Amino acid sequence: QLQLQESGPGLVKPSETLSLTCTVSGGSISSSNHYWGWIRQPPGKGLEWIGSIYYSGSTYYNPSLKSRVTISVDTSKSQFSLKVNSVTAADTAVYYCASLSRTGHWYFDLWGRGTLVTVSS
Amino acid sequence: QTVVTQEPSFSVSPGGTVTLTCGLSSGSVSTSYYPSWYQQTPGQAPRTLIYGTNTRSSGVPDRFSGSILGNRAALTITGAQADDESDYYCVLYMGSGIWVFGGGTKLTVL
Numbered sequence: 001q002l003q004l005q006e007s008g009p010g011l012v013k014p015s016e017t018l019s020l021t022c023t024v025s026g027g028s029i030s031s032s033n034h035y036w037g038w039i040r041q042p043p044g045k046g047l048e049w050i051g052s053i054y055y056s057g058s059t060y061y062n063p064s065l066k067s068r069v070t071i072s073v074d075t076s077k078s079q080f081s082l083k084v085n086s087v088t089a090a091d092t093a094v095y096y097c098a099s100l101s102r103t104g105h106w107y108f109d110l111w112g113r114g115t116l117v118t119v120s121s
Numbered sequence: 122q123t124v125v126t127q128e129p130s131f132s133v134s135p136g137g138t139v140t141l142t143c144g145l146s147s148g149s150v151s152t153s154y155y156p157s158w159y160q161q162t163p164g165q166a167p168r169t170l171i172y173g174t175n176t177r178s179s180g181v182p183d184r185f186s187g188s189i190l191g192n193r194a195a196l197t198i199t200g201a202q203a204d205d206e207s208d209y210y211c212v213l214y215m216g217s218g219i220w221v222f223g224g225g226t227k228l229t230v231l
Contacts, residue, residue: 111168
């Protein structure tokens with residue numbers, strides 16, 4: 001069964017780059033049935049879609065974050081990654097990776113457990 | 122950017138029926154937006170409830186149903202139970218690979 005697991009530093013200094021990786025197991029990251037996405041949730045607030053990537057490398061980003069975000073994929077490692085540049089306290093959030101099903105219907109069908117990233121000096 | 126709107130909070134009695142909605146700041150929600158719904162309890166990752174407007178995800182009880190009501194997507198819980206007390210989020214596909222989540226509805230069962 002498909003599983004997703006986020007990993008990366010839990011603490012990032014202001015102005016630096018936040019880097020997270022999501023490892024896909026139990027299925028193929030090169031599946032034509034899925035895109036792969038990042039979603040975040042600041043403490044006590046709602047969900048925000050950050051961006052999505054296909055195994056081919058095609059990417060889509062939230063317009064409000066596009067200038068600071070890069071999502072990449074490494075099919076050999078069955079991983080996709082998120083980088084957010086020039087972080088501030090407003091980037092403090094639980095970051096989730098998720099699979100985005102494209103089999104007829106489009107929806108986020110599976111979520112990782114999430115990882116808390118705190119931006120603080 | 123288009124805003125996806127949800128009721129901030131709602132309350133339902135045990136055994137009662139409640140309908141949560143998901144709308145647009147401009148325009149009407151249709152099936153073309155692929156509305157889907159997610160349930161989240163504190164400290165947990167979201168759980169997929171409904172996708173493609175009205176299809177229940179695997180293992181989701183049939184007391185949860187999705188629909189289009191007027192110009193909004195809707196999530197109806199029929200026969201609410203105590204463990205339905207959660208935050209509920211909808212997300213809509215805006216085209217060009219862009220997704221927008223609603224602000225979420227905090228549902229209280231009491």
